[in-house]
Structure formats: C-alpha cells, structure tokens
Amino acid sequence: MTTPASVPAPAPLxxxxxxxxxxxxxxxxxxxxxxALLTARGARVAVLDRDPAGAPEGTVPxxxxxxxxxxxxxxxxxxxxxxxxxxxLVSNAGIGAIGTVEDNADQEWARVLDVNVLGxxxxxxxxxxxxxxxxxxxxxxxxxxxxxxxxxxxxxxxRALYSASKGAVLSLTLAMAADHVRxxxxxxxxxxxxxxxxWIGRLLDQAEDPAAERAALDARQPMGRLVxxxxxxxxxxxxxxxxxxxxxxxxxxxxxxMQGLRLRPA
Ligand code: NAD
Numbered sequence: 001m002t003t004p005a006s007v008p009a010p011a012p013l014x015x016x017x018x019x020x021x022x023x024x025x026x027x028x029x030x031x032x033x034x035x036a037l038l039t040a041r042g043a044r045v046a047v048l049d050r051d052p053a054g055a056p057e058g059t060v061p062x063x064x065x066x067x068x069x070x071x072x073x074x075x076x077x078x079x080x081x082x083x084x085x086x087x088x089l090v091s092n093a094g095i096g097a098i099g100t101v102e103d104n105a106d107q108e109w110a111r112v113l114d115v116n117v118l119g120x121x122x123x124x125x126x127x128x129x130x131x132x133x134x135x136x137x138x139x140x141x142x143x144x145x146x147x148x149x150x151x152x153x154x155x156x157x158x159r160a161l162y163s164a165s166k167g168a169v170l171s172l173t174l175a176m177a178a179d180h181v182r183x184x185x186x187x188x189x190x191x192x193x194x195x196x197x198x199w200i201g202r203l204l205d206q207a208e209d210p211a212a213e214r215a216a217l218d219a220r221q222p223m224g225r226l227v228x229x230x231x232x233x234x235x236x237x238x239x240x241x242x243x244x245x246x247x248x249x250x251x252x253x254x255x256x257x258m259q260g261l262r263l264r265p266a
Contacts (some may be wrong), residue, residue: 003198006210011049014031014237014238014241014243015039015041015042015241015242015243016038016042016043016088016166016237016241016242017041017042017043017066018042018044018123018138019042019043019044019087019088019089019138019141019175019242020040020043020044020045020080020083020084020085020086020087020088021035021044021045021046021083021086021088021089021240022045022046022048022076022083022086022088022089022090022091022126022127023035023038023041023045023046023047023048023059023092024047024048024049024066024089024090024092024119024123025048025049025066025092025093025094026045026047026048026052026055026056026059026090026092027047027049027051027052027053027054027055027061027146028049028054028197028198028199029195029197029198029229030092030192030195030229030232030233030236031047031049031053031092031093031147032047032054032056033228033230033232033233034090034092034233034237034250035047035055035056035059035090036056036057036059036233036238037094037230037233037234037236038088038090038237038240038257039056039058039059040229040246041086041237041241044060044084045058045060045082045083046059046060046061046062046064046074046078046079046082046083047059047060047061048062048064048066048076048079048093048123049061049062049063049064049073049093050061050063050064050065050066051063051094058080058261059126060082060083062075062078062079063075064219064250066093066115066118066119066120066122066123067114067115067118067119067123067183072119072122072123072126073122074129075126076123076126076130078161080130082128084182085130085133085134085137086127086130086131086134086137087131087134087137087141087142087143088141088142088143088240089123089124089127089131089143089144089145090144090147090240091119091120091123091124091144091145091146091147091235092146092147092236093115093119093123094115094116094119094147094165095112095115095116095163096162096169096199096203097112097159097160097162098159098160098162099158099159099160099161100158100160100227101160101161103160103190104160104161106152108161109161112161112162112165113164113165113168116162116165116166116168116169117165117168117169117172119122120146120169120172121172124144124176127144128180128185131144131185132173132183132184132185134178135183135184135185138242139184140184140186140242140245141214141242141245142184142185142242142266143185143186143187143188143215143239143240143248143259144176144180144185144186144187144188145187145188145189145190145205145208145239146169146172146173146187146188146189146190147169147189147190147192147236148166148169148170148190148191148251149162149163149166149169150191150192150194150253150255150259150262151163151166151167151192152166152167152169152170152191152251152256153167153170153191153259154259160252161236170188170189170251170266172204173187173188173189173251174248174249177248177249178249181249186239186244186245186247186248187248187249188195188239188244188249188251188252189250189251189252189255190232190235190236190239190249190250190251190252190254191251191252191253191255191259192227192232192253192254192255193226193227193253193255193256193258193259194217194221194226194227194234194255195226195227195228195231195254196226196227196228196229197229199265200217200226204217208256210237221256221258222256222257222258222261222263223256225256226255226256227255227256231254232254233251238252239252240247
C-alpha cells in the first residue's frame with residue numbers, strides 16, 4: 001500500500017476518457033497537434049483560435065482573439081456548453097517578435113504582451129470557475145498547461161520582447177500553481193526549443209535561401225533536427241493528464257537537449 005486512501009490512485013497513463021479540454025491557438029502547430037492528441041486519447045476537445053479553420057477533425061472550433069476579453073469569456077462559455085464542462089485548459093496561443101530592445105517600439109511591446117501574457121491571463125480567468133468545478137468532480141483531472149518557451153530563461157539574442165513575454169508566462173505559471181493548488185487545479189508549462197511548426201516555416205520563408213537556412217537551423221540543434229509539434233504535444237498531454245495528478249508548478253523543456261546539454265567542451 002503506497003497510496004493513502006485520500007489520494008486517487010494514478011490514472012492509466014494519459015487516458016482522457018470522460019474529460020473535456022480547451023486548446024487555445026489549437027488551429028495550427030503545437031496547439032493543433034495537442035488538440036488532435038487529446039482527441040485521440042478520448043477527450044472531448046474545443047479549439048479557441050482567432051482563425052479556427054485549421055482546428056483538427058473531431059474538435060469543436062470556437063472563434064476568438066485572446067486579446068478580446070469579452071470574446072474569450074464568450075468562447076469559453078460556448079466551449080463549456082458544447083463539451084459539457086472543462087477539465088483541461090491548454091493555453092497555447094502566442095506570437096513571435098524578433099529584435100533587441102532598440103528594435104521594437106512600445107506599440108509592438110504592447111501588442112505582443114497583450115497576446116502572449118494577457119491572453120493567457122484572460123483565458124485562465126474565464127476558465128477557472130469551470131476548472132474548479134471539474135476538480136471537485138474528478139480530483140487530479142483539472143489543469144492548466146501554458147505553452148512557454150526556453151526563451152523564458154535562455155538569454156537568446158534578438159529576442160528581447162519575445163523572451164520577456166515568455167519569462168512572464170513562466171512566472172505566471174508558478175504563481176498560478178500556488179494560488180490554485182488547494183483548489184485542485186494544477187498549473188504547469190512546457191518550454192519548447194525550436195519546434196517545427198508553420199510559425200518556423202513562415203520565418204524561414206523570409207530568408208534568402210529557406211532550404212539552406214533550414215539546414216543550418218537543424219545543424220544548430222543538439223539532435224541535428226528541430227523538435228516536432230507532436231513531441232511538444234506529448235509533453236503537454238502528459239502534464240494535462242490524470243497521470244500527472246501530482247505535478248504542479250513545473251516547467252517541462254522539450255528542446256532536444258538545447259538547454260541541458262553541453263556538447264562541446266568550453
Ligand atoms: P503557430 O503560428 O503554428 O500557431 C499559433 C496559433 O495561435 C495559430 O493557430 C494562430 O491563429 C493562433 N493565435 C495567434 N494569435 C492569436 C490570438 N491573438 N488569438 C487567438 N489565437 C491566436 O505557432 P506554434 O509554433 O504552434 O506556437 C504555439 C505556441 O508555442 C506559442 O505560444 C509559441 O510562443 C510557442 N512556442 C513555439 C516555438 C516554436 O519554435 N514553434 C518555440 C517555443 C514556444
């Protein structure tokens with residue numbers, strides 16, 4: 001006997017049968033891979049996206065921009081009504097920004113922080129009453145997982161604004177984990193390295209020679225390749241699953257070893 005009677009026995013790994021989930025930014029890249037995976041694992045899934053056309057088959061698409069508080073509230077209520085509840089929030093919608101502090105004007109800072117930070121705050125605010133109800137219904141099953149980035153802690157060049165936005169997401173994750181732990185709502189984040197998504201495709205397309213740039217990008221990774229959206233989705237699915245009932249306030253890197261490995265001697 002290793003589990004006290006008051007603690008639910010660990011659920012079968014990543015089984016989402018009977019659970020409901022909302023994935024923001026779920027119509028592309030990491031969010032779409034996550035929405036598809038949770039659906040395949042048995043969850044009923046809604047996708048909140050400003051452009052939900054790419055929401056995976058079998059999910060409920062809900063159109064909203066995470067910069068619009070009223071629209072986010074309405075979208076969360078619509079998702080809850082259609083799904084019959086909300087156990088899992090994956091707050092993933094985000095945008096990039098390139099440059100040093102001298103390159104991005106105040107308006108650009110406001111625009112990116114509005115999406116990447118306040119977007120997650122708005123979504124959490126709208127979802128928390130439903131997540132608390134789900135926690136009472138199914139202990140260990142209510143969770144929020146943020147898509148953060150290794151940029152939060154890595155000190156990347158040319159990413160001042162983006163890194164600051166993800167640093168805020170990391171701090172928000174830890175503070176929310178503390179605030180909601182006794183309510184049964186777990187809060188974690190994943191930190192992707194460079195993930196092979198349409199976002200990276202758009203960046204490469206701006207290069208003079210996208211194929212050469214792609215090869216150089218792959219070569220800079222410890223594994224010799226980017227991580228895939230499915231690999232990041234698998235980590236999100238773990239953190240969001242009942243199998244992670246004892247995990248909160250954690251940042252899980254899915255970066256192909258980018259942060260942890262030192263492959264060349266100094
Ligand atoms: P993506 O561009 O492929 O997908 C992002 C999705 O978010 C799109 O469907 C888009 O419509 C939606 N979205 C963007 N702004 C929105 C808004 N204001 N309201 C509602 N929806 C909005 O990008 P991705 O690479 O899958 O990135 C997803 C998340 O992963 C982001 O938070 C990003 O910061 C993070 N991330 C990505 C990488 C990477 O290398 N791709 C690395 C680290 C972190």
